[in-house]
Amino acid sequence: MKIALIGQDIPMLLPTLMTDLLFAGKEPADLALEEKNPAMQDLLRGYGDAVLRKAGIGGTLAVSDSREAVLSGADCVIYAGDCQPGSRFHMDRNALGSDEENDPGLTDQARVNGGLGGLMHALRAGEEVLRLCDAMDECCPEALVINLGQPVARTTAVFLNRGYRCYGLGRTPMKGASGADTYIRRLRIPPERAEVTIAGLPGFAFLMAIRDGGKDLAGKLKKAAENNELGALSRRWLDWWGALPVGDVTDHAEFLPAQPDYIPEEKPEFGETVEKRRERILYMNTVREQGAEKREGAMAQLLLLSKAPPIRPVKLALALLRKETAVLEAVTRRNGRTLPDLPPEAVIEANLALRDGEDVTESIRLPVALAEIMTEVDAANRLAAKAAAGDREALREYMEEDPALGGLDRLYCMEVADALIRMHADVLPRLCGGEETIS
Numbered sequence: 001m002k003i004a005l006i007g008q009d010i011p012m013l014l015p016t017l018m019t020d021l022l023f024a025g026k027e028p029a030d031l032a033l034e035e036k037n038p039a040m041q042d043l044l045r046g047y048g049d050a051v052l053r054k055a056g057i058g059g060t061l062a063v064s065d066s067r068e069a070v071l072s073g074a075d076c077v078i079y080a081g082d083c084q085p086g087s088r089f090h091m092d093r094n095a096l097g098s099d100e101e102n103d104p105g106l107t108d109q110a111r112v113n114g115g116l117g118g119l120m121h122a123l124r125a126g127e128e129v130l131r132l133c134d135a136m137d138e139c140c141p142e143a144l145v146i147n148l149g150q151p152v153a154r155t156t157a158v159f160l161n162r163g164y165r166c167y168g169l170g171r172t173p174m175k176g177a178s179g180a181d182t183y184i185r186r187l188r189i190p191p192e193r194a195e196v197t198i199a200g201l202p203g204f205a206f207l208m209a210i211r212d213g214g215k216d217l218a219g220k221l222k223k224a225a226e227n228n229e230l231g232a233l234s235r236r237w238l239d240w241w242g243a244l245p246v247g248d249v250t251d252h253a254e255f256l257p258a259q260p261d262y263i264p265e266e267k268p269e270f271g272e273t274v275e276k277r278r279e280r281i282l283y284m285n286t287v288r289e290q291g292a293e294k295r296e297g298a299m300a301q302l303l304l305l306s307k308a309p310p311i312r313p314v315k316l317a318l319a320l321l322r323k324e325t326a327v328l329e330a331v332t333r334r335n336g337r338t339l340p341d342l343p344p345e346a347v348i349e350a351n352l353a354l355r356d357g358e359d360v361t362e363s364i365r366l367p368v369a370l371a372e373i374m375t376e377v378d379a380a381n382r383l384a385a386k387a388a389a390g391d392r393e394a395l396r397e398y399m400e401e402d403p404a405l406g407g408l409d410r411l412y413c414m415e416v417a418d419a420l421i422r423m424h425a426d427v428l429p430r431l432c433g434g435e436e437t438i439s
Helices: 009-025 038-054 065-071 086-097 117-141 152-162 180-188 218-226 232-241 249-254 274-289 295-306 315-321 370-386 392-401 412-425
Strands: 002-006 030-034 061-066 076-079 144-147 166-168 195-200 204-212 244-245 326-334 347-355
Touching: 002 065, 002 180, 002 326, 009 030, 009 038, 009 061, 009 117, 009 274, 009 295, 009 315, 030 038, 030 065, 038 274, 038 370, 061 065, 065 117, 076 117, 076 152, 076 195, 076 315, 086 117, 117 152, 117 195, 117 326, 117 370, 117 412, 144 152, 144 315, 144 392, 152 166, 152 347, 152 370, 166 315, 180 195, 180 204, 180 218, 180 244, 180 295, 195 370, 204 218, 204 370, 218 232, 232 244, 232 274, 232 370, 392 412
Parallel strands: 002 030, 002 076, 030 061, 076 144, 144 166
Antiparallel strands: 166 326, 195 204, 195 347, 204 244, 326 347
């Protein structure tokens, strides 16, 4: 089995990837990692070799600056990339703002997921995905794709539109202030007994049930929300749609019109901060020099694992490739029949139940009002994915359909989007290749 690792966030994820592969999964696979920086290549090789020696079951880690070499013959591609996310986001934010003291412009639309900012993020990220798909078409056209690239709903749709079997993992709704784990602790359910059912879209998922011994306790959480114990946004969305949000509620808000008590972050975090990167490199270097067996190396490895994001792409990849029977949390994929209140082609996020590798997830019904807003958000997600491939009609439709643009002049938004696309022309060749503008 060969697994190709592509994207600038892969080094941050490598400790968990290798641990899940070698120690939990007992799979001596060949890993191939794309890395352009020679010094980082040496660090990653040395770190990987130390972990492979510790596991002692075989397998290899090859690090190369050649995408073709990394992808050649891959059974699975794990993608965790983006297009200069931090710097490009701030370009968008500056352009959407205004110098006039009493006129903030469209700063509220500087978002990671929905609205004008989310559109631009999707176009840039989609271009990176399409370049990867071009290479995969030549090197591994049958490969399974596990997509971690933000915004996950839209980049997953790009892979699906290109014909790849793709599953995604976004910022997990199972963790965090409004995550399933927080709800479990609030209800004092032993984690090993908790059964959580979530359903929705990546970044826009909701709690359908939370059971202890077969008894659904979601009603207690709804009562807490009605008593304003879970925050204003959770209360508002429960009133509107009959369900509680699960995961980071700021993600949910980005898919909606401006909320009176929510202001998008000025400096959202994309991947590692500089400080976290330095710390990771220090720990990886310790493992490389000391080995994963000795005390210093073992401690450094534990610290790396403790700071890793909670997403588990290798666990998902192995379950699909080895045709396992398993239940995996919060997996992004094409809907099919899982959420029958949404279109079959919707890109959803819900638990995935596998039996011998086949999807046997039971259907989940949504409250009517929730299904309606999810249908709107999903339509915008898939239109953005089509626009990333150069479809200007999809771009126009996005301006009409995106609920995050509610209350704004849609024609003006089209003009702003056109100006933003020109500003990013160096990374959007499919939309800036001499074709007519959208305005």
